[in-house]
Amino acid sequence: MDLRKKYNIPSDAVLTIAGTVGVGKSTMTTALANALGFRTSFEKVDTNPYLDKFYADFERWSFHLQIYFLAERFKEQKKIFEYGGGFVQDRSIYEDTGIFAKMHHEKGTMSPVDYETYTSLFDAMVMTPYFPHPDLLIYLEGSFDDIVSRIQKRGRPMEQQTPIDYWKEMHERYENWINNFNACPVLRLNINEYDILNEDHSIELIIEKISRFLHHSEKLKRRTAIYTK
Ligand SMILES: Nc1ncnc2c1ncn2[C@@H]1O[C@H](COP(=O)(O)OP(=O)(O)O)[C@@H](O)[C@H]1O
Numbered sequence: 001m002d003l004r005k006k007y008n009i010p011s012d013a014v015l016t017i018a019g020t021v022g023v024g025k026s027t028m029t030t031a032l033a034n035a036l037g038f039r040t041s042f043e044k045v046d047t048n049p050y051l052d053k054f055y056a057d058f059e060r061w062s063f064h065l066q067i068y069f070l071a072e073r074f075k076e077q078k079k080i081f082e083y084g085g086g087f088v089q090d091r092s093i094y095e096d097t098g099i100f101a102k103m104h105h106e107k108g109t110m111s112p113v114d115y116e117t118y119t120s121l122f123d124a125m126v127m128t129p130y131f132p133h134p135d136l137l138i139y140l141e142g143s144f145d146d147i148v149s150r151i152q153k154r155g156r157p158m159e160q161q162t163p164i165d166y167w168k169e170m171h172e173r174y175e176n177w178i179n180n181f182n183a184c185p186v187l188r189l190n191i192n193e194y195d196i197l198n199e200d201h202s203i204e205l206i207i208e209k210i211s212r213f214l215h216h217s218e219k220l221k222r223r224t225a226i227y228t229k
Pocket residue numbers: 019020021022023024025026027028150151153154194195196197
């Protein structure tokens with residue numbers, strides 16, 4: 001069954017999946033893209049030349065890693081644009097600056113000069129009218145304990161060796177960040193409300209929600225356009 005057509009999801013839509021490390025973004029990206037017949041855009045983890053070094057020494061490598069992620073995400077953005085949409089993206093570019101760079105700067109593991117250089121590059125590249133924002137950001141949220149047990153279960157050594165306080169701080173920062181995020185429409189999904197790994201019907205329920213949400217935001221946009229004419 002073509003769920004994209006059934007729920008009237010535009011074939012050029014761009015959906016981005018956001019949420020803290022281990023919450024289930026990659027799993028959701030794959031499941032949604034399969035169900036909708038969309039392409040995927042994943043972040044590079046296994047082939048990332050800085051990630052292990054970064055976890056071993058935040059101070060030394062945080063700037064390098066941010067620049068690497070920014071370049072990779074920008075290339076992915078270009079690819080999405082060239083295909084004309086129809087993508088599910090694993091993690092939004094907004095989290096790089098709003099969560100990671102900010103957190104390392106505020107913890108003192110990214111120097112003020114590096115942070116300034118990074119944010120000015122980010123703003124010049126991303127926060128411009130020329131950068132297409134996603135149609136929808138799907139924010140995955142869950143309890144800290146559930147998320148930490150997913151990080152442990154997945155078993156990336158550098159994440160397992162990272163002190164639990166790091167994940168705790170990130171979890172808290174994500175809550176504040178999403179409550180103030182307004183670059184594009186947001187659909188929040190609690191990880192206890194679905195189980196895409198074990199229940200076949202789960203993904204259709206999520207697509208139904210996405211459809212209602214997209215069409216509702218379309219209506220709001222049209223109404224705002226009429227009022228501002
Ligand atoms: N719905 C789910 N139920 C149970 N476990 C899940 C679910 N989604 C993801 N996981 C597991 O949680 C871990 C982290 O998921 P992943 O998709 O890699 O997270 P992220 O991309 O957000 O870091 C993986 O071991 C994955 O199999």
